[in-house]
Amino acid sequence: MTSMSSLIVITGPSGVGKGTLVEKLLERNSSLWLSISATTRSPREGEVEGKNYFFLEPKRFSEVKEQGGFLEWAEFAGNFYGTPKKQIDEKISQGKKVLLEIELEGARQVRKNCDKSFQIFIAPPSFEELEQRIRGRGTDSENAIKRRLARAKEEINAIKEFDAVVINDHIELALLEIERLVKAS
Template identity: 65%
Template sequence: MSALPGRLTLITGPSGVGKGTLVQRLLLLHPEIWLSISATTRAPRAGELDGQHYFFLTRDAFEGQVAEGGFLEWAEFAGNLYGTPRQPVQAQLAAGRPVLLEIELEGARQVRQSFAEAFQIFVEPPSFEELERRIRGRGTDSEEAIGRRLERAKVELAAAPEFDAVLVNGELELALAELEQLLGKGS
């Protein structure tokens, strides 16, 4: 069974819950799904290509697109603007291709307003303790940053009932199978 053609699906959840891993595995199994590419005003990092990793825009160009309603969602983080361009998403949907967005909670809420027909999935950990273990296990954040991520996670987890489906990412293979079913790809 294939994903519903031309359907926009959004995945969100707290940092450390494993959204990126789930999405990477899903795309390996189902390359027909198009993962939306975000736009940003930040400079490209080494190895990042325009149109592949991000659409790199000047602040003026980004703000112009905001004014024209050119984003499904957008926000400012650490002095840079990030957003999901509407046109590429609509072009893929019009071509009948399933589209996937992996974004944060506030972006998901904006998409709910700008593209109400999107199917929204919230990924949560099997427990808060497991989420903390995963975040600490990355070994990339200071204790202060870990504390901020965990406080933010509490707020995000409280938002799970807002979504069309909640997916618990405890055991990766089971979560991936459930994600496929939610996308209409399961057996």
């Protein structure tokens, strides 16, 4: 389906800065394209169909899943999320490198379903720093924070599964390392 240099997976725990790194990476590298996920959740204020997500009814999501239309998919907080295969194949055939910013389970599915991807794990400088970042957002309840931190421990324990690890201690240095890895992949 894809060559090693075409599909780049970026994974890491909540609060590690994946979204910021991917955003800056895309701004600086026009040859990269970020895959747009499908979801069954409702759009949030300001989200645009086909730009932020493809918003699907649960029945339609299930149909696409049953037809093998997702490279990976997962259920999170009662909603389904998936990476449509068709758009990835189209972009790769146009010579683009495709970025997937996905969770650990999705990365594992990509590894299983696609023999050639390059997978980068974004790690925090320490677990304590990650906790400070998550708490610093001020957007989650204490229960949600505890769930995120428990999940982060599981994800960090899977670090050896990845082709490369980038510690996001300083955003610019982490970004330079990701750019180097993407070019070398």
